[in-house]
């Protein structure tokens with residue numbers, strides 16, 4: 001468990017927004033008396049107005065509970081001498097400015113959270129090992145580690161994922177994914193599950209299936225370069241967000257090329273997973289046969305994952321409802337493949 | 347195969363050429379009925395709309411892709427065709 005110390009300030013509000021509501025973070029108001037912490041604490045996050053009288057004193061009172069090995073992350077409004085001094089008075093391990101939300105989310109304190117996943121939803125060690133392996137890859141790619149389809153870690157993770165998806169099925173995988181807190185990470189792992197089942201159903205030869213799996217793990221890698229505020233705002237998009245969001249395909253393609261990715265199918269899938277068969281997609285408005293089949297499969301898996309994902313702004317969708325919406329996209333998608341995808345949904 | 351009398355789906359192994367989005371693919375007809383057919387070959391890249399040329403019957407039928415796997419595709423014809431044994 002992580003402890004998040006807050007007050008009613010703007011910085012506390014924005015930190016909560018960035019971190020999201022999650023069962024793994026316990027929020028405690030600084031103004032209240034320190035509660036008894038029964039769960040084991042892995043780290044502390046301090047997000048309160050350091051300019052205000054008494055904030056540091058209240059913080060120190062709460063942080064008496066902190067053990068030496070537990071890191072303390074202090075979130076500040078700006079980085080100046082006074083703020084730094086107060087952060088070190090609290091005993092900060094690392095300081096993040098709230099304006100750099102991406103930096104905050106990339107702090108190892110969160111990366112470790114995704115790695116050391118509790119497994120309340122599955123007691124199947126093979127499945128959990130497969131998921132933990134892919135979560136580790138996604139965490140690393142999204143926090144900037146150079147990864148290509150030739151990376152050994154990636155291939156080990158993919159092999160385990162394919163094996164467990166083919167033997168345990170998609171449903172068990174999706175259930176276990178509920179333990180992953182970040183919606184961006186969870187999305188990637190859902191797309192992987194749908195794509196692998198889809199590829200199995202379409203009888204893809206194993207080398208192509210592995211390419212499809214690698215492409216699904218890497219498809220949104222470009223989002224690592226986008227501001228976290230925009231990513232987390234998927235539901236209530238502000239004007240201008242769309243244009244920024246759309247850059248993730250080119251960013252991802254360029255990142256992978258810079259990492260030395262050689263596989264054309266994977267580069268193509270990352271660059272073109274938002275193209276539509278009728279030419280209405282982005283970035284190149286490609287049409288029909290110009291879009292490679294593996295890319296079309298990734299597009300379908302990606303759309304289905306978006307359709308089935310729970311959002312606060314709408315009621316929970318059933319598998320069938322989401323599939324109907326996929327069908328309703330008509331000639332935007334490869335109709336033959338959408339028909340075959342029905343087997344994944346069943 | 348001559349196009350005369352409508353019959354139920356039947357198995358065959360005849361060549362056909364499929365055009366889709368300007369792409370040409372040679373494949374084999376696995377089975378065919380008056381309303382559609384199943385083709386085998388390098389069909390994975392076909393788009394939604396296709397035109398099938400049955401060389402032996404000198405016939406060209408427009409259709410849509412109904413389902414698809416890596417090597418096989420199911421096609422719905424846009425018009426029914428008649429089938430007969432020679």
Ligand SMILES: [Fe+2]
Pocket residue numbers: 219220248273274
């Ligand atoms: Fe995307």
